[in-house]
Amino acid sequence: MIVGIDIGGSTTDAVILEDGEFHVVTIEANDPVAAAAGALGKLVEQYGIDLNQVERVAATGAGSRALGERLLGRQIVKVSEFTAIGVGGTSLAGKQRALVVSLGTGTAIVSVNGEKIDHTGGTGVGGGTLLGLSKHILGVSSIDTLEAMASRGDLRRVDLKVGDIAGGPIGDLPAGTTAANFGKIRADATPEDKALAIINMIVEVIGVLSLANARACGQEDIVLTGKITRIFRFMQKIRRLEFMFGRGFVIPDHADYATAIGAARTAARM
Numbered sequence: 001m002i003v004g005i006d007i008g009g010s011t012t013d014a015v016i017l018e019d020g021e022f023h024v025v026t027i028e029a030n031d032p033v034a035a036a037a038g039a040l041g042k043l044v045e046q047y048g049i050d051l052n053q054v055e056r057v058a059a060t061g062a063g064s065r066a067l068g069e070r071l072l073g074r075q076i077v078k079v080s081e082f083t084a085i086g087v088g089g090t091s092l093a094g095k096q097r098a099l100v101v102s103l104g105t106g107t108a109i110v111s112v113n114g115e116k117i118d119h120t121g122g123t124g125v126g127g128g129t130l131l132g133l134s135k136h137i138l139g140v141s142s143i144d145t146l147e148a149m150a151s152r153g154d155l156r157r158v159d160l161k162v163g164d165i166a167g168g169p170i171g172d173l174p175a176g177t178t179a180a181n182f183g184k185i186r187a188d189a190t191p192e193d194k195a196l197a198i199i200n201m202i203v204e205v206i207g208v209l210s211l212a213n214a215r216a217c218g219q220e221d222i223v224l225t226g227k228i229t230r231i232f233r234f235m236q237k238i239r240r241l242e243f244m245f246g247r248g249f250v251i252p253d254h255a256d257y258a259t260a261i262g263a264a265r266t267a268a269r270m
């Protein structure tokens with residue numbers, strides 16, 4: 001059996017793929033070797049697996065370069081993070097081609113056309129930005145708390161809309177389109193309004209960048225993966241993603257640890 005491990009900027013995920021089923025653990029640790037060893041150890045402990053049954057460990061993510069040739073005695077195969085993102089996203093979404101956007105600490109964008117996988121862009125606006133701004137502006141360091149606050153927020157006291165400056169639509173831009181995130185922040189904006197505005201800004205930046213990349217790469221479908229997919233789900237739930245509907249944004253099951261799954265699947269083909 002093959003274990004996939006993604007040592008990311010914030011979390012380390014380890015998965016085992018078995019007969020189409022996934023077993024997964026996620027841990028947080030600063031040292032990449034400790035994170036990988038801890039995740040592998042926890043995975044085998046938690047699911048009652050004998051370490052000797054693990055043929056290979058497919059390692060990916062920024063921290064994987066710190067690993068040597070073996071982890072707890074098991075052979076390591078290193079998988080490029082962009083390959084793991086592309087394979088993970090498309091296989092979970094059941095697609096041969098798609099733009100895959102990894103929403104992690106930062107945001108990486110990969111275009112997949114069958115076997116051809118290209119890193120086409122990304123942005124430093126991501127989960128790290130979400131938590132950084134949330135701590136700095138609101139003193140909140142939990143995403144659950146941030147979302148609970150945001151569900152009671154109102155963007156009209158924070159964001160400048162096209163309609164605010166033009167009195168209506170401008171060409172094909174509806175009046176409700178954001179002209180400037182935080183561009184109209186008022187003295188009476190509440191912490192709840194700011195929580196929503198932070199989430200909204202990050203979702204809009206990533207959404208608009210994804211659409212531009214999809215257009216440039218000729219991709220119809222956009223697959224979102226990574227742990228920050230939850231804020232896209234949140235914005236869909238409170239129906240603030242109107243500008244993105246009509247284009248194929250897909251968040252597959254197991255999106256949170258898609259990169260670790262992609263690493264395992266890539267190693268299985270080697």
Ligand SMILES: Nc1ncnc2c1ncn2[C@@H]1O[C@H](COP(=O)(O)OP(=O)(O)OP(=O)(O)O)[C@@H](O)[C@H]1O
Nearest residue numbers: 008009010011103104105106127128131226227228
């Ligand atoms: N348990 C958690 N610990 C830390 N961050 C979390 C956790 N759960 C969700 N997050 C959020 O998810 C983000 C990290 O997402 P994810 O784990 O997909 O990325 P990563 O793989 O660590 O980073 P990258 O892919 O950019 O190297 C954090 O920035 C934070 O906003």
Ligand SMILES: [Mg+2]
Nearest residue numbers: 006008104259
């Ligand atoms: Mg990641």
